Amino acid sequence: MHPNQQIERWLAASRESFSQHERPFVTLSYAQGWDGSITLRTGQPLALSGEESTRLTHHLRSQHDGILVGIGTVLSDDPQLNVRQWSGPTPPGPNPQPIVLDSQLRIPAAARLCHLADKRCWVLTSRSGVELVDSSLEIITLPGDAEGRVCLHEALRELRRRGIRSLMVEGGANVITAFLRERLVDALVLTVAPILVGGYKAVGDLGIAVKAQLPRIAPVFNSRLGDDVILWGNLHYEEASS
Template identity: 55%
Template sequence: MSLNQQIESWLASRKKSFQLTNRPFITLAFAQAWDGSITTSKGESVALSCSASNQLTHQLRSLHEGILVGIETVLSDDPQLTVREWAGNNPQPIVLDSRLRMPPESNLHHHPDKKCWVLTVENAEASATPEDLAHEIIQVSRHKHDFVPLLPAMSLLREKGIESLMVEGGAKVITEFLKLGLADAVVMTMAPKFLGGYKAVGDLGITDIALVPHISPISYDKLGEDLIVWGDLKYRGKYSEPEK
């Protein structure tokens, strides 16, 4: 069985056994350098994945109903978030954008078959009128900070029919999903490069080593020039659970 087949089979099994009904099944999928960096020290984006790993990313997109990034990723990388290098359907593109900074010229405004969903906070002011927007604004109740609160945001996505979600970044978004124990699985592409830049995972606020999120069981294999690491994410030694 090829690496691509292994990951597809594993994801299918995990999604089938997922029991929570208040949010989607969530997979973190991102590429990083060998030292954990995803950008240079100046914040510049670098193409890290080899062609085979890039195909895997597109395969993963096809295996999820939604794909989510933060607004900083949109502003810096202008991603398309489509499936172009694998046979499959495009997932629903979703952006976390608390201040409604989505640029009208972005690729996500010209998606081939879906209108991008922008998750924002209540009373956020858009720079364009609703009639001019090429995306759908979904408001989430504002908490004490201006960031889009992930727990109610994920509940809204599930209500809108998103049962599986792929989170591609950036670093702040990946960190927040891990900090809240919301990610169920991870697929990491590790490129044989050293960037010495910003890391994929930031401060998780952990004071007890027993609370560190960990991958178990863990699988890994080489794909092209890269090392692919994947597995289930566990917190306190178990899968994530609904809030009590």
């Protein structure tokens, strides 16, 4: 079976056994070099995925109700977050709902996410009393966390209320780290490109000092797409029993 189909089936089964109803099932998916870097330095785009892995990313997008990135990624990559690259006999899957974490409403009016043909991008902010800056955006005001950033637990509750049952989180590093710190990632699909970047790492301080409490992935699956290695598995946060 092609890896895209394997991952699709595994995701469907993982979602099936997901028992929480107050938030969406969360899949974290990003690309890194062999050294764990996602780009040279923050604010700078770097295409790491090969052609087939890029198609996998678009395939995965179509398997989720929503797709979320941080404002740092919007400012550096100007992504569209839709399904454009596709292979196989079936037509492309649907576009997910694009969502941006943007506490201070820094999203520029010229961003491609402000000009999508079929969707109004949802912008999650913790700034209150803000008028709608662009009719192509829907501003959703939520409580802030201790640092004034959008509270992820509140954000996920609100997304679930709005019908988002599955959410793909694509980055960048601050967002990846924040979701992991809050134990809000259920599944991980990682593309490892055969390059050493020596740059900006995907995962920062998780605030955990004990090995048994670090998030673990099990079972572990892997495959090759071109020269990229794809790793995928479910996240577990419980303390190991042995």
